[in-house]
Amino acid sequence: MALRIAITAEPIPSHVSALDYVICPAREQGHRVTLHAPLMFRREARRRGVEFSVAGTNWTCGPGVQQAASEVWLRHGNELFNRYVFGCLWPAQAEAKAHDLLAAWTRERPDLVIAECSDLGAHLAARALRLPLLAADNGLGPVLLNLWDTHIAPALRPLHKQHEQDTPTLPPMLTPAPVHWFHETSPPAARAVRRTVADFRAVLPGGPAHSSRPSRPLVYVSLGTLTTAMSGLRTAVENVYREIMAALRTIDCDAIVSAGALARHLPSASPRIAVVEHAPQPALLHRADLFVTHGGRASLLDAVQGATPFLGLGVLADQPDNTAAFSRLGLGRALDVTAGRDEIADALTELLAAPRYGAALRAAGAELSRLPALNLTEIRDSLQRDSL
Numbered sequence: 001m002a003l004r005i006a007i008t009a010e011p012i013p014s015h016v017s018a019l020d021y022v023i024c025p026a027r028e029q030g031h032r033v034t035l036h037a038p039l040m041f042r043r044e045a046r047r048r049g050v051e052f053s054v055a056g057t058n059w060t061c062g063p064g065v066q067q068a069a070s071e072v073w074l075r076h077g078n079e080l081f082n083r084y085v086f087g088c089l090w091p092a093q094a095e096a097k098a099h100d101l102l103a104a105w106t107r108e109r110p111d112l113v114i115a116e117c118s119d120l121g122a123h124l125a126a127r128a129l130r131l132p133l134l135a136a137d138n139g140l141g142p143v144l145l146n147l148w149d150t151h152i153a154p155a156l157r158p159l160h161k162q163h164e165q166d167t168p169t170l171p172p173m174l175t176p177a178p179v180h181w182f183h184e185t186s187p188p189a190a191r192a193v194r195r196t197v198a199d200f201r202a203v204l205p206g207g208p209a210h211s212s213r214p215s216r217p218l219v220y221v222s223l224g225t226l227t228t229a230m231s232g233l234r235t236a237v238e239n240v241y242r243e244i245m246a247a248l249r250t251i252d253c254d255a256i257v258s259a260g261a262l263a264r265h266l267p268s269a270s271p272r273i274a275v276v277e278h279a280p281q282p283a284l285l286h287r288a289d290l291f292v293t294h295g296g297r298a299s300l301l302d303a304v305q306g307a308t309p310f311l312g313l314g315v316l317a318d319q320p321d322n323t324a325a326f327s328r329l330g331l332g333r334a335l336d337v338t339a340g341r342d343e344i345a346d347a348l349t350e351l352l353a354a355p356r357y358g359a360a361l362r363a364a365g366a367e368l369s370r371l372p373a374l375n376l377t378e379i380r381d382s383l384q385r386d387s388l
Helices: 019-027 039-047 063-076 079-109 119-130 140-162 225-229 231-248 258-264 296-304 320-329 341-351 356-369 376-387
Strands: 005-006 030-038 049-053 112-116 133-136 173-175 218-222 254-258 273-276 291-295 310-312 332-334
Touching: 005 079, 019 030, 019 310, 030 039, 030 079, 039 049, 039 376, 049 173, 063 079, 063 112, 063 231, 079 119, 079 140, 112 119, 112 376, 119 133, 119 140, 133 296, 133 376, 218 231, 225 258, 231 258, 231 273, 231 341, 254 258, 291 296, 291 341, 296 310, 296 356, 310 320, 310 341, 320 332
Parallel strands: 005 030, 005 112, 030 049, 112 133, 133 173, 218 254, 218 291, 254 273, 291 310, 310 332
Antiparallel strands: none
């Protein structure tokens, strides 16, 4: 029987892509899927062939929000940034999202809600309406677990009390990777499931720039969508790109640098380095020899599925811990985001020459592929049994 499945996303540029491991199986299994998200994601829903319902606002795009968060990161570092963003900003936006979802789900009650783990308003709305609920780990699961008791739950209690709900807790969580890869402490009722990527993201465009295998190693560089979208971080992130590109010029390799809106500010001084706004990352990592990344969860899993070793320069939120964790797994190396061009060049040279990373990546890819497929009917039924 086809289910009505509600999937929610918060306004971070890459977050719908991070939910493809839920959206793709839901569509393939014939369920009716609606993405409840801010207006910025209407096109992303259309590209994936799912229905769209506006819920919440594009609050992360506000200049004041971006500037305040950026200043905390620049002045105080990532630990205080996480406390501020996830313990203050995110809970403050939960009320508006809950209001929209309560209205939508009262009109048409879904059979199952799969909300981003950071979508605190969706968690509240589903519980208030007694809907079967799962959280989809978008990479922020470890950050939320770390801050839940001390910062997030206390900030949410007044809102939960308004809706006659108990003390806030994280819902049972889905994750598209073996739990131990990212979590030192397992999320509640964690269920690791197979990762899928939307079809259009797995295909390289035509043309000679992407069709033929280069004679030199190919390095792909991307520091993610969020870091280039936040106006207050652009100068700092642009400097990181410049150090990476300076390092690449000293190495016998070809490179594709994906830099979003910063691309126009990063002219290449070498014909071997192409700077673009966007690239089909999952597809490109199946032919790249090395990936220089900010260390977002989805990017690191793209690297594993492409069997591409990484050099991680974690910028904010979960990224520094992600790159450290994957470095411990032997899948690449992690440097501090302040690393200079000489240190970056040494790391690039070592990564391109060392065969041990390939063996570790093949083993990790096999472990990832053995995860069970996501069966949404079975999950809905098990959640209903548990609630009895």
